[in-house]
Amino acid sequence: MGGVLMSFFKKLFKPFSTVLPYIFKRGQTVSYPTERPIFAERYRGRHKLYLDRCISCNTCARVCPCKSIELVEVEGMEGKYPQIDFNTCSLCGYCVEFCPKNALEFTDFVEFSEYDRSNLVYSPEQLTEIPDLKEVLPMLKRRTEIYLTETEIKFRKVKDV
Amino acid sequence: MNIVLTLWRFIIEFLTVNAKPLLQIIVLPGLLWVIVYAIIAVWFERKFLARAMLRVGPYYCGGRFGWLQLIADFIKLFFKEMIIPKDVNTFFFLLMPVLLPSVPAMAVILIPFASDWVLWNVGSLGMPMFFAIAGIAPLVPIFTGWASNNKYTFIGAWRVAYMYISAEIPMVICAASVAIMVGSFDLVVIARAQEKMWFFIPQFIGFVIFFLGVMIESERTPFDMPGAETELVLGWRTEYSGVLYGFVMFTEYVMLQAWALMFLTLYLGGFNGPVFFGATTASHIFWLVIKFVLLVTLVILLRVVFPRLRMDQMLKLGWQYLTPLALLNLVVTLVLKLWGVY
Numbered sequence: 001m002g003g004v005l006m007s008f009f010k011k012l013f014k015p016f017s018t019v020l021p022y023i024f025k026r027g028q029t030v031s032y033p034t035e036r037p038i039f040a041e042r043y044r045g046r047h048k049l050y051l052d053r054c055i056s057c058n059t060c061a062r063v064c065p066c067k068s069i070e071l072v073e074v075e076g077m078e079g080k081y082p083q084i085d086f087n088t089c090s091l092c093g094y095c096v097e098f099c100p101k102n103a104l105e106f107t108d109f110v111e112f113s114e115y116d117r118s119n120l121v122y123s124p125e126q127l128t129e130i131p132d133l134k135e136v137l138p139m140l141k142r143r144t145e146i147y148l149t150e151t152e153i154k155f156r157k158v159k160d161v
Numbered sequence: 162m163n164i165v166l167t168l169w170r171f172i173i174e175f176l177t178v179n180a181k182p183l184l185q186i187i188v189l190p191g192l193l194w195v196i197v198y199a200i201i202a203v204w205f206e207r208k209f210l211a212r213a214m215l216r217v218g219p220y221y222c223g224g225r226f227g228w229l230q231l232i233a234d235f236i237k238l239f240f241k242e243m244i245i246p247k248d249v250n251t252f253f254f255l256l257m258p259v260l261l262p263s264v265p266a267m268a269v270i271l272i273p274f275a276s277d278w279v280l281w282n283v284g285s286l287g288m289p290m291f292f293a294i295a296g297i298a299p300l301v302p303i304f305t306g307w308a309s310n311n312k313y314t315f316i317g318a319w320r321v322a323y324m325y326i327s328a329e330i331p332m333v334i335c336a337a338s339v340a341i342m343v344g345s346f347d348l349v350v351i352a353r354a355q356e357k358m359w360f361f362i363p364q365f366i367g368f369v370i371f372f373l374g375v376m377i378e379s380e381r382t383p384f385d386m387p388g389a390e391t392e393l394v395l396g397w398r399t400e401y402s403g404v405l406y407g408f409v410m411f412t413e414y415v416m417l418q419a420w421a422l423m424f425l426t427l428y429l430g431g432f433n434g435p436v437f438f439g440a441t442t443a444s445h446i447f448w449l450v451i452k453f454v455l456l457v458t459l460v461i462l463l464r465v466v467f468p469r470l471r472m473d474q475m476l477k478l479g480w481q482y483l484t485p486l487a488l489l490n491l492v493v494t495l496v497l498k499l500w501g502v503y
Contacts, residue, residue, distance in 0.1 A: 015466040015467065016462075016466060019213050019462070019465055019466050022212065022213050022214070022215050023209070023212050023213050025212075025215065026217075027211065027212060027215045027216050027217045028215045028216075029215075029216055029217040031217070031220070
């Protein structure tokens with residue numbers, strides 16, 4: 001009888017021990033655009049192309065499940081190079097994984113929204129360069145870093161930009 | 162010229178003679194208290210709930226604290242269209258949002274904020290008056306749910322009826338035990354009798370029952386079955402939009418205020434507390450407000466922590482657990498009173 005009563009009260013008051021520490025923390029919300037998360041190393045953001053490594057083997061275009069890659073001519077260079085259409089690209093990673101020369105790689109750049117759909121078709125020259133974060137997000141002040149403790153995922157604000 | 166002068170003198174005399182009741186009506190515990198409390202409570206609830214859920218709450222509107230957010234919401238409600246569906250009972254549909262906050266507000270003005278600061282001083286009829294108003298209180302949501310001509314609202318109205326009846330009977334019995342202990346129904350006398358010892362110590366069963374009753378009667382989670390958002394859209398409040406929606410949402414806080422103030426007066430010492438600098442009235446009001454703020458914080462915290470109870474679980478709680486405990490409390494109080502302990 002006493003055991004049942006004790007376990008009832010323990011069940012009643014245990015949620016408080018979880019919730020009360022949360023009240024005194026700031027919260028896990030990332031106030032974009034003043035803050036931006038620091039993504040993981042293998043995060044799949046926009047592609048970056050290395051033109052000197054590409055051998056125009058057409059593997060990326062053949063393996064793309066969304067048929068977003070097409071090899072096109074580039075002025076001043078021989079051969080054809082990949083043009084990625086980000087309207088349909090699902091950032092799955094097959095082109096990066098199967099490229100024999102590692103000419104395509106992922107970055108953590110995600111701010112490439114456009115007002116016009118035709119601007120989302122990136123030519124090979126556009127794929128080679130990634131804009132600086134300070135130009136795209138001038139109001140950025142802090143970064144949020146995700147780290148693991150033994151029991152949970154936690155967020156930490158880091159002040160470097 | 163003479164008429165203007167007499168009119169002016171009449172107005173000045175009216176204001177000075179009735180200064181205290183006017184202050185009570187307009188500021189505390191009248192219009193401004195209820196409205197300002199509702200505004201601050203909405204902001205506090207949103208921020209507090211967000212913090213407990215590891216979010217931030219309203220942030221951008223009003224200088225990183227978000228206090229202008231609810232004024233913005235309130236003004237937005239005025240600009241929205243008031244949709245009145247064709248097949249509703251228009252008379253009740255439009256009448257109920259006016260009655261909904263008014264009925265609990267009538268109960269708020271019965272509570273003594275200090276020994277001499279009662280807006281509606283009914284003397285020794287204080288407690289029966291409060292529970293008479295509390296008896297009318299379930300009827301208003303029931304009419305609202307029926308008048309909206311909607312399956313969801315009708316089910317919400319029935320749930321309101323079940324829930325309120327199951328909670329009110331134990332609460333009235335516990336309040337009657339307190340009245341037996343004190344020997345009077347007058348709320349001022351009950352509050353003043355707690356100067357030495359607050360009543361939650363001799364009446365701890367009644368304390369728990371009344372606290373649960375406060376949460377049930379104000380339809381707070383975990384007892385917000387009639388307005389369960391995931392099941393009934395918004396229960397008996399579904400069909401309201403625009404300013405009517407504002408009234409209906411406002412009423413949740415007024416109901417909590419009425420029941421919480423009654424709970425404080427009966428069990429937690431009402432306005433009693435240490436007096437500052439000999440200003441008894443002001444410090445009594447201050448202590449009641451502080452206790453009220455802490456109680457509202459606890460009720461909001463309980464919303465975060467506990468999930469919603471099912472209808473049958475809530476009725477089981479009301480009828481199988483609370484009512485026998487309330488009767489036990491009454492019997493114990495009677496026995497102790499007859500033996501002369503109180």
